[in-house]
């Protein structure tokens with residue numbers, strides 16, 4: 130049966146001290162979502178000091194990569210993309226470890242990539258349903274999403290989603306220019322390179338355990354300068370086949 134699975138989806142999970150929730154996330158990942166796709170689960174443990182690693186292994190993670198010390202969510206997602214490429218993924222999917230995003234909807238979020246209609250997808254909370262997001266977080270999400278929409282001249286609904294899909298080429302070409310976070314700089318980087326973004330509605334449920342790592346002042350002082358730095362870099366390009374099937378560079 131496995132012999133017909135010629136393609137691979139790697140689901141990667143950045144995690145920092147998530148022993149209470151990561152097991153449930155991993156056990157809910159559909160392993161058999163498509164006859165052509167094998168699924169592997171990789172955890173990027175960013176210097177957790179609790180039982181995250183043991184719980185992840187017990188729940189069935191195929192690989193756990195541990196940083197000796199805490200390096201930040203941007204560094205962990207960068208590592209997740211690199212690990213997915215080394216494992217030979219055709220598609221990569223990142224999902225937060227805190228059980229706020231629905232693993233059951235991974236097939237929906239990767240579908241536009243599998244069908245060749247997009248290179249980069251969000252599980253979009255604001256196109257779907259949200260349970261329990263507090264007002265200040267909602268407003269913060271609107272503000273950062275609007276900023277990205279203006280910078281990219283493209284309407285975006287959920288610029289801070291913690292559930293995202295990537296084509297192989299998007300994973301290879303993605304650059305995350307700071308270690309602290311990835312959410313905005315990664316989208317600015319990929320969309321400006323010409324990768325096609327699609328948002329897929331999902332159900333989102335705010336965590337009932339643990340704590341968000343976001344502290345507003347630290348977030349603003351790390352993320353805003355990184356957005357400015359990313360926008361000052363050349364947009365870059367994406368290789369796409371032209372009508373004759375030859376690869377050409379597109380400048381965006």
Ligand SMILES: Nc1nc2c(ncn2[C@@H]2O[C@H](COP(=O)(O)OP(=O)(O)O)[C@@H](O)[C@H]2O)c(=O)[nH]1
Pocket residue numbers: 143144145146147174175199200201202203205206224225226227229291340341342343
């Ligand atoms: N790599 C890494 N991941 C983190 C860190 N802090 C939180 N995370 C993970 O990043 C994801 C999102 O974090 P969370 O605190 O829930 O942010 P929020 O959902 O935006 O409030 C979760 O999977 C966390 O385990 C960190 O310092 N490093």
Ligand SMILES: [Mg+2]
Pocket residue numbers: 225227229291336341
């Ligand atoms: Mg969260």
